[in-house]
Amino acid sequence: MKELLELYQEMGISPAVYAYGERALESLKDRFAAIDQVAEYNQAKVLRAMQKNKVSAACFVPTSGYGYDDFGRDTLERVYADVFHTESALVRPQITCGTHALTVALSANLLPGDELLSPVGMPYDTLQEVIGIRKSPCSLAEYGVSYRQVDLLSDGTFDYEGIRKAINSKTKLITIQRSKGYATRPTFSVTQIGELIAFCKGLKPDVLVMVDNCYGEFVETIEPSDVGADMTVGSLIKNPGGGLAPIGGYICGTRECVERCAYRLSAPGLGKEVGANLGLMTSLYQGFFLAPTVTAGAEKGAIFAANLYEPLGFRCVPNAAESRHDIIQAVELGSEAGMIAFCKGIQAAAPVDSFATPYPGDMPGYEDKVIMAAGAFVQGSSIELSADGPIRPPYAVYFQGGLTWYNAKLGILMSLQKMVDAGLVKL
Numbered sequence: 001m002k003e004l005l006e007l008y009q010e011m012g013i014s015p016a017v018y019a020y021g022e023r024a025l026e027s028l029k030d031r032f033a034a035i036d037q038v039a040e041y042n043q044a045k046v047l048r049a050m051q052k053n054k055v056s057a058a059c060f061v062p063t064s065g066y067g068y069d070d071f072g073r074d075t076l077e078r079v080y081a082d083v084f085h086t087e088s089a090l091v092r093p094q095i096t097c098g099t100h101a102l103t104v105a106l107s108a109n110l111l112p113g114d115e116l117l118s119p120v121g122m123p124y125d126t127l128q129e130v131i132g133i134r135k136s137p138c139s140l141a142e143y144g145v146s147y148r149q150v151d152l153l154s155d156g157t158f159d160y161e162g163i164r165k166a167i168n169s170k171t172k173l174i175t176i177q178r179s180k181g182y183a184t185r186p187t188f189s190v191t192q193i194g195e196l197i198a199f200c201k202g203l204k205p206d207v208l209v210m211v212d213n214c215y216g217e218f219v220e221t222i223e224p225s226d227v228g229a230d231m232t233v234g235s236l237i238k239n240p241g242g243g244l245a246p247i248g249g250y251i252c253g254t255r256e257c258v259e260r261c262a263y264r265l266s267a268p269g270l271g272k273e274v275g276a277n278l279g280l281m282t283s284l285y286q287g288f289f290l291a292p293t294v295t296a297g298a299e300k301g302a303i304f305a306a307n308l309y310e311p312l313g314f315r316c317v318p319n320a321a322e323s324r325h326d327i328i329q330a331v332e333l334g335s336e337a338g339m340i341a342f343c344k345g346i347q348a349a350a351p352v353d354s355f356a357t358p359y360p361g362d363m364p365g366y367e368d369k370v371i372m373a374a375g376a377f378v379q380g381s382s383i384e385l386s387a388d389g390p391i392r393p394p395y396a397v398y399f400q401g402g403l404t405w406y407n408a409k410l411g412i413l414m415s416l417q418k419m420v421d422a423g424l425v426k427l
């Protein structure tokens with residue numbers, strides 16, 4: 001469309017970059033159609049749970065103070081539990097982020113003398129201090145919880161022999177991270193996670209399994225809770241918040257595990273009974289309602305990015321053709337300059353703070369300097385258009401989000417434009 005081309009040109013996208021993007025899109029029609037089908041299914045799943053639980057205007061009434069008998073909060077937790085097919089759920093604005101949700105789930109269900117096992121290699125950066133892999137006050141290690149890790153095999157698959165050897169009488173909880181995080185290993189499909197859970201529970205039937213589901217929600221038609229996870233955990237400023245939740249985390253799982261999480265989050269004896277909704281219910285419900293389509297848009301953006309960058313010689317994880325199990329696209333840019341140019345483009349395409357310039361800096365919980373591009377309505381929200389990555393080889397940026405597919409598309413085009421402008425790419 002001529003008007004679109006002109007408008008994009010005014011925004012800084014050259015005709016060459018636009019045309020390169022359109023050529024890549026031609027080949028993606030079937031994949032986008034498949035994503036729309038998953039979104040339609042997940043939309044119906046969420047709607048059915050909302051209807052079954054009779055969501056009404058009364059659910060949106062703000063509460064304050066202790067939050068006893070908080071109808072909106074309790075109904076939302078039943079909606080989450082129905083969507084994830086679990087006995088119970090804890091969905092709270094008092095859970096401040098994904099790391100917090102995971103910390104609550106771990107520390108509620110591990111006691112001194114217990115051992116935690118990660119059979120999928122090193123956990124996400126912020127979890128390393130939680131576990132005590134990197135020393136930190138109040139880590140699980142400080143409380144006498146030991147940790148064992150089995151790395152993935154060199155081809156990215158599970159080391160079943162190593163896992164068999166690692167599971168012992170102390171192994172109480174197994175943590176499985178679905179998404180790659182800041183690593184360049186593959187993200188696991190829910191089916192793969194199910195196979196791993198079945199293997200572990202075959203060796204030790206009473207072992208608990210927690211899945212870090214960050215960025216994975218609604219990418220497939222099933223969730224880790226459908227394949228045997230005792231706790232499925234994530235952040236509301238990623239997929240399930242649909243871009244509208246301003247804060248929060250969730251833990252969906254067995255009644256027993258979730259009850260312990262509630263006791264850990266508030267206090268023994270109080271549990272789920274306290275925790276006012278602070279007027280956030282409309283955002284949490286509406287965000288969950290929008291989450292399937294928002295996630296679909298973000299996934300399209302990720303696939304588009306891989307199909308733009310891979311032919312230019314940059315390694316992409318997942319690669320341009322691979323099936324998807326989360327919304328993250330890693331692009332190995334090979335240099336700090338590449339990371340900066342890419343992030344500048346993402347920032348320039350954002351609805352908020354598009355005039356800002358991202359630079360690498362120190363971040364709490366991360367060991368290396370990190371660069372982050374984000375022009376989001378909700379601070380730090382990574383279901384919104386964003387890119388980030390630690391400044392270390394292979395200089396990979398992790399691109400994700402975009403509340404609409406079109407914003408994601410513009411972000412990727414703009415990132416490529418900045419790479420071209422910086423002389424780092426020739427089309």
Ligand SMILES: *Cc1c(COP(=O)(O)O)cnc(C)c1O
Pocket residue numbers: 097098099100124126177178179180181212214215235
């Ligand atoms: C984002 C993320 C986390 C931590 O979530 P925060 O909300 O940033 O604390 C944990 N694990 C994975 C895989 C993530 O992507």
